[in-house]
Amino acid sequence: MNLKNVGIFLLLAIILLFTAWKNPAFLADRNVQSLVRWTSLFGFCSIGVAFVIITGGIDLSIGSLVGLSGCILVLMLNQHYEPTDIQVGVVAVQKSTLREGREAVQVVIDPKEAVPKVDDTFRFQDMRGREVVGTVYATEMSNDQMFVTFREPSLQVAPQTKMKWSKFVHRPLPLVIAAVMGISMLIGLVHGLLITKLRLQPFVVTLCGLLIYRGMARVLSKDQPLGLGNTLDGVKQWFRGNGFSIPVPGVRWISEGNWTPYVWDYSTKAYERDADGRAIALDFWQWIAIPIPGILLLILAIVAWLLLTRTLFGRYLLALGNNQQAAKFSGIRTDRMVIAAYVICSAMAGLSGILFTFDLNSVEPSSTGNVYELYAIAAAVLGGCSLRGGTGSIVGVVVGTAVMRALYLSIEALSIPKPYEFVIIGLALLLAVLADEVVLRLVQANKMRAQAKTG
Amino acid sequence: MAVRLKIHEITKSFPGVKALRGVSMDVMEGEVLAVIGENGAGKSTLMKILAGVQPPDSGELRWNDKPVSFSNTAESQACGISLIHQELNLAGNLSLAANIFLGREPHRFGWIDERAMHKEAAKYLEQVGLNVSTKTLAGELSIGQQQQVEIAKALSCNAKVLIMDEPTSSLSSGEAEKLFRLIVQLRERGVSVVYISHRLGEVARLADRVEVLRDGANAGRLNKQEINHQAMVRLMVGRELSQYFPHQAHPLRDxxxxxxxxxxxxxxxxxxxxxxxxxxxxxxxxxxxxxxxxxxxxxxxxxxxxxxxxxxxxxxxxxxxxxxxxxxxxxxxxxxxxxxxxxxxxxxxxxxxxxxxxxxxxxxxxxxxxxxxxxxxxxxxxxxxxxxxxxxxxxxxxxxxxxxxxxxxxxxxxxxxxxxxxxxxxxxxxxxxxxxxxxxxxxxxxxxxxxxxxxxxxxxxxxxxxxxxxxxxxxxxxxxxxxxxxxxxxxxxxxxxx
The missing domain is CATH 3.40.50.300 (P-loop containing nucleotide triphosphate hydrolases)
Incomplete structure (x- = not known):
């Protein structure tokens, strides 16, 4: 770990502790988890752009590509109803109460005739003989009977009638994800080819990309928000959940505002004790569950780190970032390496778009992903990437992303009015970069003085 | 001849190296003083100190017997020292006149007096024997011609000591010949030229005196009649070089x-x-x-x-x-x-x-x-x-x-x-x-x-x-x-x- 990485870790710690000092709840489990979640969602873009920055390039199209890939994901899923010829008999009808407390209609059917899923519809004649449609809200199996709850509260179903079943279907998710990733990588390939073969400037190429992909997202979606609704509930549930837990030191003491580790009971003015008379202690180590996106990021970060430090590709990328001509003279196929870097960057942006869509359940074609490229670039720079190319560390980039997110969340936690948000983040970044430069110069000057004495 | 610039016991350290450990030498009026030495001997560092690019750690510079110190290049230029870098520093997209007077443009009420500038520039270009229009862009000239422009620029600053760092390293032999003639002319006009080169043949031909540096210290000096190839090499490496080229004929294969x-x-x-x-x-x-x-x-x-x-x-x-x-x-x-x-x-x-x-x-x-x-x-x-x-x-x-x-x-x-x-x-x-x-x-x-x-x-x-x-x-x-x-x-x- 180099000096720069230590610095960025310190900066993160300072932001977290300062905010927790003003508002202890900032370090409560749920807030720590939300920090990890957001860091992760943004982290994919940061890792991607780090590869491009290491080559000495830049990618400004990331945010637009996040939006576009989200749109393509939803559109390609092609959620629609597929009518069947299956007639389902209604065994019984009863009232039921939804989770939100609303009334709903529950219909009992025979699962041998149909096993409907959420969002499927049934067409039937209501009591007045009109054709009506009911959308499935929930299903439940019990005693060989299927209980289907409809979303429409005033639906009137008569027992002993027949309903026509329409299935709500979409294309298989793995296929759609593969397609979205393929399109993203193709976009990266085009960037790379334009930059290496036609020698266009990365800034210009990706600036055009920024406009084009945003526009494409709006055209494809007809500028309407695209939602996932209840589709892929299982995947989304998993994605929004947590994986394994890790012990984090001290956060419990801080977040409970209780720096003496024992629990103080204000009513009895004594430490709380258990049945055996021992003081109840707050655990120093708090087990915090890592959100799934955090685990995904961890895996990708490890892969990226291995790629950068343990493979020929990484070695060549750093070499050409330092000196493209010397790399060429050493027989490195610099064009291929640069193209690969842009493909990686766009793939990460595409992946990020998919994950943001899972997380938010919808895509706003005109705004989802806006300025994410700037967050990613800022995080990479904070993490030690030089825009001149040739240097960069994945650990630094991930922590850099965490710093950006921590700033956001702490502005919220400190109840600072929204309009100040960008001012504060901008100033904090400027200070961090300044401190980095100043410290570096001080260290160098010290070294020089020490050597002047001994030399 | 009087001593124009006296360099006394200059030291300078960088991280990991002591570049100069007490170097002394005199630059006389109207002479060509060659400074030679292996790479890392301290020539470039010494020249940078003279030009005010870097301050020395200790030691003294005396100009016409008065102590001087430079904290930037403008101060050393004002004193009369100009450094012509190995890599030339002209702005290729500006005219020759603009390059010569960069930062010192003659002006009236904040407007550049173009006419005066070109007139003056033409005078200095003539002095260095460069026959091109002052309106030519610097980037259109050959390396040799650009160097002449640099010298003209130095003259326009009224340089009394002209430091040239490896001036022939990227010149053709014809261009180098021109440069040598110019150096002789400058010397006749009383300008002192400090000439740094690896090319001992040029040094032997041009120099009035040679100062040899080795490992950041004076290794010796040679007067006009003592200057020859072997003597210079001996002082530079500190030993006689026997068998300089170890060439043997090998049996040729396919x-x-x-x-x-x-x-x-x-x-x-x-x-x-x-x-x-x-x-x-x-x-x-x-x-x-x-x-x-x-x-x-x-x-x-x-x-x-x-x-x-x-x-x-x-x-x-x-x-x-x-x-x-x-x-x-x-x-x-x-x-x-x-x-x-x-x-x-x-x-x-x-x-x-x-x-x-x-x-x-x-x-x-x-x-x-x-x-x-x-x-x-x-x-x-x-x-x-x-x-x-x-x-x-x-x-x-x-x-x-x-x-x-x-x-x-x-x-x-x-x-x-x-x-x-x-x-x-x-x-x-x-x-x-x-x-x-x-x-x-x-x-x-x-x-x-x-x-x-x-x-x-x-x-x-x-x-x-x-x-x-x-x-x-x-x-x-x-x-x-x-x-x-x-x-x-x-x-x-x-x-x-x-």
Whole structure:
């Protein structure tokens, strides 16, 4: 770990502790988890752009590509109803109460005739003989009977009638994800080819990309928000959940505002004790569950780190970032390496778009992903990437992303009015970069003085 | 003659090195004082201190016997000292007049007085014998002409001491001649010229006195009548150089490199054909710009070849693809070490293994232990002076950097070694090591083709010489035919007298 990485870790710690000092709840489990979640969602873009920055390039199209890939994901899923010829008999009808407390209609059917899923519809004649449609809200199996709850509260179903079943279907998710990733990588390939073969400037190429992909997202979606609704509930549930837990030191003491580790009971003015008379202690180590996106990021970060430090590709990328001509003279196929870097960057942006869509359940074609490229670039720079190319560390980039997110969340936690948000983040970044430069110069000057004495 | 600038006991340290340890010398009025020394002897540091680029740690400068100190270049210029850098510093997109008066433009009410500026500039251009319009853009001039503009600029600052750092390093011989005449004129006008050069022939010809630096200290001084090649070399290296060129004839093996009708985009428009045998060292002589570098670069594939066929050991490879050329067994130590040879911000190890690590790698994974061992073997074998393998290459001396470039290719076991000015910017000690290395590789059967602008290097090291002139090979000289005159005649376009 180099000096720069230590610095960025310190900066993160300072932001977290300062905010927790003003508002202890900032370090409560749920807030720590939300920090990890957001860091992760943004982290994919940061890792991607780090590869491009290491080559000495830049990618400004990331945010637009996040939006576009989200749109393509939803559109390609092609959620629609597929009518069947299956007639389902209604065994019984009863009232039921939804989770939100609303009334709903529950219909009992025979699962041998149909096993409907959420969002499927049934067409039937209501009591007045009109054709009506009911959308499935929930299903439940019990005693060989299927209980289907409809979303429409005033639906009137008569027992002993027949309903026509329409299935709500979409294309298989793995296929759609593969397609979205393929399109993203193709976009990266085009960037790379334009930059290496036609020698266009990365800034210009990706600036055009920024406009084009945003526009494409709006055209494809007809500028309407695209939602996932209840589709892929299982995947989304998993994605929004947590994986394994890790012990984090001290956060419990801080977040409970209780720096003496024992629990103080204000009513009895004594430490709380258990049945055996021992003081109840707050655990120093708090087990915090890592959100799934955090685990995904961890895996990708490890892969990226291995790629950068343990493979020929990484070695060549750093070499050409330092000196493209010397790399060429050493027989490195610099064009291929640069193209690969842009493909990686766009793939990460595409992946990020998919994950943001899972997380938010919808895509706003005109705004989802806006300025994410700037967050990613800022995080990479904070993490030690030089825009001149040739240097960069994945650990630094991930922590850099965490710093950006921590700033956001702490502005919220400190109840600072929204309009100040960008001012504060901008100033904090400027200070961090300044401190980095100043410290570096001080260290160098010290070294020089020490050597002047001994030399 | 009076002492114009007295340099007294100047010291200066940088991280890791003591660049100057108490250097003293006098610059007289109207003399050419040559300052020579190996790379790293402290010449450049001393000149930077004189020019106000850096302050000294201790010591004193006296101008006309009055103590002076400069905290920036403007102050030293105001005093009368101008430094002409090895790399020229003109703004290519500005006119000559604008360049000469950059930052000092004659003005009235905040408007640049163009007419006065061009008039004045023309006067100074005339003084340096440059016959072009002051409205010409600096970028349109040749390197030699740009240098004249720099000198004109110095004169316009009323320079009394003109420091020239390696002024002929990128000049053709004709341009260099012009420069020498100008220097003599300046001296006659009472300007003191401090002349820094590696080219001892020029020094012997021009200098009134020579100051020799070694390891940041005075190693000796020579007066006009004492100046000769041997005396200078002795003072520079601190010992007599016996057997300067370790050349021996090796038994020649089969043809390893065969070039047929090669045409290169840019300079080499006439088809070039030649052969190099295993164990043979072939020198490529010619003036700067004759197309020698272009031939080497085209062979490696980093420059586009328009036509031609190249075979190594009888097998041809695709031109224009460095990877294929390297695979075929080619290696090129390029002319511009900092930009083409090394990734200077990266470590010694990374630089040494960059070509060969793909042979050790498995499925794209680096063999880190193997890489380290390979790098270590070259550091030991080539005696590369570095504290450790992770040292940043930029911090090494020119000679050690050049050894790294050699080392990275040796690790790839080349069949044909192409060398472009292999000893440029390398001190005498390292030069000899490089010559020995060439000998050793040749004795192992490597075919060596080297481009050199140093005549004595070609005479000393080549079994055979090819001479180029304006993009074509004008002649070929065997070792027995090699002489300075024969090479020169071919290099300026004559036909070899057989």
């Amino acid at each position: 043809v390893r490199l065969k070039v047929e009708n090669l045409v290169v985009a840019g300079r080499v428009s006439h088809p070039v054909s030649f052969e190099v045998r295993g164990g043979e060292i072939v020198g490529m002589a010619g003036l700067v710009g004759a197309g020698r570098t272009e031939v080497l670069e085209a062979l490696l594939g980093v420059r586009t070849a328009l036509a031609g066929k190249v075979t190594v050991d009888g097998k041809s490879y695709t031109l224009g693809n460095p990877k294929a050329a390297i695979h075929a067994g080619l290696a090129l130590v390029p002319e511009d070490r900092r930009h083409q040879g090394l990734m200077t911000p990266m470590s010694v190890e990374e630089n040494l293994v960059v070509v060969s690590s793909d042979q050790r790698s498995r499925f794209g994974w680096l063999d880190r232990r193997g890489d380290r061992a390979a790098a270590q073997s070259q550091v030991e074998g080539l005696k590369i002076k570095t504290p450790h393998l992770q040292q940043t290459a930029a911090f090494l001396s020119g000679g050690n950097q050049q050894k790294i470039v050699f080392g990275k290719w040796i690790l790839n076991k080349p069949k044909v070694l192409l060398l472009d000015e292999p000893t440029r910017g390398v001190d005498i000690g390292a030069k000899q090591e490089i010559y020995s290395l060439m000998e050793k590789l040749a004795s192992e059967g490597v075919a060596i083709l080297f481009v050199s602008s140093e005549m004595e290097e070609v005479l000393g090291m080549a079994d055979r010489a090819l001479v180029m002139h304006e993009g074509r090979i004008t002649g070929e000289l065997s070792r027995s035919q090699l002489s300075e005159e024969a090479i020169m005649e071919l290099a300026v376009g004559g036909v070899a007298a057989h």
